[in-house]
Amino acid sequence: MAIEVSGLVRKYGAHPALDGVSLQVADGELVALLGPSGSGKTTLLRAIAGLEPLDAGRVTYDGQDVTDSPARQRGVGFVFQHYALFGHMDVFENVAFALRVRKRPDAEVQARVAELLDLVQLGGFAKRYPDQLSGGQRQRVALARALASEPRVLLLDEPFSALDAQVRKDLRRWLRSLHDRIRTTCLFVTHDQEEAFELADRVVVFHKGQIEQDGSPREVWRQPKTAFVLQFLGHVNLLSGVQGPQGWQGPGGLGWSGRPQGPAVAEGPAVLGVRHRDLSVRQKAQAAESDWLATVERIATSGWRCELQLRLSNSELLTAEVSCDELDELDLRPGDAAALHVRHGYVYGA
């Protein structure tokens, strides 16, 4: 089912949780709503489901206006962050709930629930109660339960955030393969960019109740539209300075005249963003003229990746990420002088 929202506004007191949000989702798409907490992404999801009253705007399903129709008539499947299972019912009855309230014949309920429990790989768990399941199992019950009424759209609110890292990864891949099979339109909210990029066909980035960027994971990663998006995606150094005819100029003679990857920027105050992995490190002896000189302050390793903290002459601290093998060849230690080269940079008007 295709979903379209236009001009959604939702205020909590004076503070707008949604500040004029418009978005179109095609049938069968898997879309991630990405943003920090309080950016409006969960409010949008709840508004689409009919769980959130709106101050302005329309919601349509397949072109049909559903703004004023109650949640129970919208036919959506909703998965909550903390599962929201019915603790007083066993797994079978949890999954059967949507069919029971529709008074479906018992034989049909039995068959459908068995099928759904197989789908979420919980065939043997029908008689268990939610508090006897692990977090990952609970979330799969919640998914099966949401799918029972054959919803036209599946909405998931931070579905994996309460789970351990490993379970989260497994469940994420499993959801992707499930979506490839059932092809139900699917929107999920997350504050984890890795999750959004791995799972979604399309990523919509939220900031202060508005959509900051909307595009494919690759597009959003390679062409962050604003400094906020770049920063939110993480692992980036941000330096404030001025964009002039010769390129970006920072304090203390720092300059970068490369071609920015982001949108074109006018002259004036500007922020330079350099991802940790786009900052090359070499020994001071091999420094090119445009390189920045810095002192290695700290080296941290996360297995095969090494992170260097580097202090610039203007006392600004930068982070560079290199493979640890590369670092061994460079033979740099804390206290050593190094030269930095910006391979790719993003410049945004400030």
Place this chain on the structure above:
Amino acid sequence: MSRLNSPRNPFAVLAILTAALILGLLIAAPMAMVVGQAFSAGLGGWWAAVTDEETLRALRLSALVAAIAVPVNTLGGVAAAWWIARFRFRGRKLVTALLDLPLSVSPVVAGLLFVLLFGSQGWWGSWLQEQDIHILFAVPGIALATLFVTLPMVAREVLPLLQAQGSDVEWAAVTMGANGTQLFWKIVFPRMRWAVLYGVLLTGARALGEFGAVSVVSGHIRGETSTLPLHIEVLYAEYHSQQAFAASSLLVLAGLLALVVRRALAARLPQGAPRGH
């Protein structure tokens, strides 16, 4: 091993002895006294006292009042708790505070409140007199006073539970197509039932035992407006100690029964989910 918890620690011994002494002196001994006095004329004497015409009438009136207070305040309490927990409205804090008022105000003051409203000098007194409606010094007054003092008990048990549970589970049921009735009976009520039962128990126990507020509005008309606690006081004041204690033993029994059920319920309160199997 913690030295503090060691039974050989002199302070621990002192604390245990003090606690035992207080419990014994203030609770166990009086309870034993009540039961001892109740049976001081033998089983037959006890039976005669509790089946005395006036005692039975008082017992029936107390049961009637409890039978009114429990369902009314259960329905009202569940509705109020739901309203406060799930809706944001102006004056929500005020309503929550008002709900606690009957617990914080002295029962005598609560009784006087009704005298102020319904007494012959009261706000509605003359109008009621013209209509020949008797509230004060009659069963309606007693019922109203009891309703007032037991008002918060169910709501006070259910409200924190609803607040702790949050509304996601209910929203989940709504998105799955549950209508209002299904939502209440399949989801909301089963999840709060132990808290409701606990509140019912507290309401019933208080309704049976309420003295202060009822004493003010009852007028102490023997065999007419005497509840069991009021009747016990009259018996005692008239030096019918054995009868007074025999009647008291009924209230003690009711209290013990409530305590046992409460203990059994307390274990189920936090979750409301059946465990195991």
